[in-house]
Amino acid sequence: MSNDDNALITKRHLQFFDTALQDTLKVVVCETIKPEYGLYMWPCSVVLAQYIWYHRESILRGRTCLEIGAGTGLPSIVALKCANPNFVIVTDKISCARTSFEENGITTFKANSTHSMDYPVLFLDIKWGCFTTELLNISLFTNNKIFPEVILGSDCFYDPMVFDEILSTVYFLLKSCSEAPNHGHNCPKFLCTYQTRSADWKITDQLERWNMEAVHIPLESFDAGGINIAASGMPGSQSIQMMEITLKRFCT
Numbered sequence: 001m002s003n004d005d006n007a008l009i010t011k012r013h014l015q016f017f018d019t020a021l022q023d024t025l026k027v028v029v030c031e032t033i034k035p036e037y038g039l040y041m042w043p044c045s046v047v048l049a050q051y052i053w054y055h056r057e058s059i060l061r062g063r064t065c066l067e068i069g070a071g072t073g074l075p076s077i078v079a080l081k082c083a084n085p086n087f088v089i090v091t092d093k094i095s096c097a098r099t100s101f102e103e104n105g106i107t108t109f110k111a112n113s114t115h116s117m118d119y120p121v122l123f124l125d126i127k128w129g130c131f132t133t134e135l136l137n138i139s140l141f142t143n144n145k146i147f148p149e150v151i152l153g154s155d156c157f158y159d160p161m162v163f164d165e166i167l168s169t170v171y172f173l174l175k176s177c178s179e180a181p182n183h184g185h186n187c188p189k190f191l192c193t194y195q196t197r198s199a200d201w202k203i204t205d206q207l208e209r210w211n212m213e214a215v216h217i218p219l220e221s222f223d224a225g226g227i228n229i230a231a232s233g234m235p236g237s238q239s240i241q242m243m244e245i246t247l248k249r250f251c252t
């Protein structure tokens with residue numbers, strides 16, 4: 001998703017608030033508008049970013065996380081800016097747009113590089129359902145060979161055709177983390193937001209097949225019940241849901 005002269009880049013300014021602690025975080029997201037494709041920030045990503053912001057002291061501190069289908073990568077940017085993760089791996093089916101990261105002062109580095117960096121972030125091409133060398137060797141890319149414990153995904157369940165592919169990749173990541181020798185006591189999880197586009201779309205059968213289970217997370221529980229999260233004008237009238245998916249019986 002490289003940007004070229006025919007692409008129009010627009011900047012969207014967001015500001016996350018914590019009124020109780022008088023804390024705020026400003027983020028800029030660059031959207032690419034081009035005749036052939038769009039690289040937009042979807043309403044789901046603001047909701048997932050708000051979840052990370054709300055739980056910034058606990059959810060990712062010292063942990064490695066991986067975002068799938070990241071697009072403009074807002075949840076990963078918020079994670080890097082306020083949640084003190086050990087490492088963030090940003091993935092999409094083809095090269096992710098890094099413009100938004102750079103706009104927020106997050107510099108990048110190449111795979112296998114040992115260069116020092118401002119933020120612990122790595123970009124990888126990961127296509128759902130494809131078990132490439134990059135995916136199989138994912139722990140080699142992080143500083144201390146740790147598997148991601150938290151998988152993030154916003155608006156990935158946008159077409160039933162890809163549900164099984166997404167869950168096969170997520171299953172592989174959660175299973176690899178749970179079986180890793182240096183895995184801690186935290187339960188590996190997939191935190192995802194999705195937009196209700198059809199009442200008929202369900203992932204119940206796929207979850208059963210992949211031996212996983214989901215818990216619904218009410219948006220009100222992390223101050224995401226409104227229509228204008230982080231002054232983004234999103235999610236507006238869209239119906240967004242959030243769930244936490246784990247391997248069955250792993251966390252009980």
Ligand SMILES: C[S@@+](CC[C@H](N)C(=O)[O-])C[C@H]1O[C@@H](n2cnc3c(N)ncnc32)[C@H](O)[C@@H]1O
Pocket residue numbers: 040041042043044045068069070071072073092093094126127128153154155156158162165
């Ligand atoms: C609806 S967009 C959501 C983007 C971003 N997460 C957000 O919420 O703003 C879906 C994203 O999934 C990515 N995607 C689609 N099919 C994919 C696949 N088979 N493997 C990996 N990523 C894929 C697209 O490139 C796109 O970035």
